Amino acid sequence: MxxxxxxxxxxxxxxxxxxxxxxxxxxxxxxxxxxxxxxxxxxxxxxxxxxxxxxxxxxxxxxxxxxxxxxxxxxxxxxxxxxxxSQPRITDLSGIDPIDFKIQNTQFLQSDAEYEQTGAEQFDVLRHRIWVTRNGDVQRVLDEFPRDAPLYEQCAGWIHAIAGKHFFPDANHRTALVLLRELLRQNDFSPGRWPASVSRETVLRSHRVRRQLPPVRLDTLYRHDRLFLVWLLYFRIVLRNPAR
Structure with missing residues (x-):
């Protein structure tokens, strides 16, 4: 070390x-x-x-x-x-699998006008792109999750892995956040309300920083870089008291 x-x-x-x-x-x-x-x-x-x-x-x-x-x-x-x-952390990821990622992202495609959709990529094309994402690639987000890290690092790394790798055509940040909240609940945490304004600002900053960094690959899903720090700051704000 x-x-x-x-x-x-x-x-x-x-x-x-x-x-x-x-x-x-x-x-x-x-x-x-x-x-x-x-x-x-x-x-x-x-x-x-x-x-x-x-x-x-x-x-x-x-x-x-x-x-x-x-x-x-x-x-x-x-x-x-x-x-x-005795420090709180996420240790059980058995309640989420790669199909849950695709279902959640598809729900954003079906219900959200903000989902990236151009004349060249209509609904059926985008849905196909979501579902041809390799399950084994998404499974690495779960398999390589840092179970021994402090909670803030776990949460920041989760968003870094999903939004950084950009598995889907759009709504990767939102997909990651929704699944993280579910993961917290499954591990007996009460995530509470995360201020929408803070979340929007952080997603915008995350997009900017991501474009400035080398691409996140499957072997760097949990790399600690500036994108990771953006989300570490966010979770230190919204998870001040992660009650169990």
Whole structure:
């Protein structure tokens, strides 16, 4: 497991603050921090920079917790870290399968005028494109889901995987969000109401960021990049108290 050294952390902090760096850092830095890889480029929005630094602290605590639970570290209780086994997370995905993805996306096609539909792609063509998506490809979203990650990371990774890979002609974000809410309920969480304005703004930002990044592939569904950070910020807003 790699660690970020002080020099690279300084570059990240200064880059986020917009300071002039000597030498100028690479356009993109692949950073591995306690097992979390984040692809960070220059000009990243300030709120995502703040969130990234916050994420570092969270991961430090998470790894420290894991060490405490395995009997390592003499000051676990002094640090005030909770047992990681008690932290809420999604562990059961058995209630959702690839067909549910296609059914939900088809429902958006049938009922939503916003679904991308041009003269060249009528309803039957779009429906066919939804249903010829390989079940095995969608199944990888479920198989590779990070069951041991904190809840915020799980949720952000889920949206990254589905909306980032863009399995369907349109409504990938909405499909991912609807299925995530169902997944939360199946794991005994009460997701509550997610503000529509915040959701719309986040989806728009997600579209913009996605276009700026290398395509999400089946082997990078849960990559931690700027798109992941966009959704991590969203879920830290809407899941402040993920009651079970």
């Amino acid at each position: 790699s660690r970020i050294d002080d020099g690279l952390l300084g570059v990240l902090i200064e880059g986020c603050l917009g300071a002039t760096l000597t030498p100028v850092p690479p356009v993109r830095l692949g950073i591995v921090v306690l097992g979390v890889t984040v692809d960070v480029g220059r000009g990243i929005p300030a709120d995502l920079c703040a969130l990234f630094l916050d994420l570092l602290v969270d991961r430090l605590k998470f790894v420290a917790n894991r060490g405490c639970s395995r009997g390592r570290g003499e000051n676990c209780h002094v640090m005030g870290f909770a047992d990681p086994a």
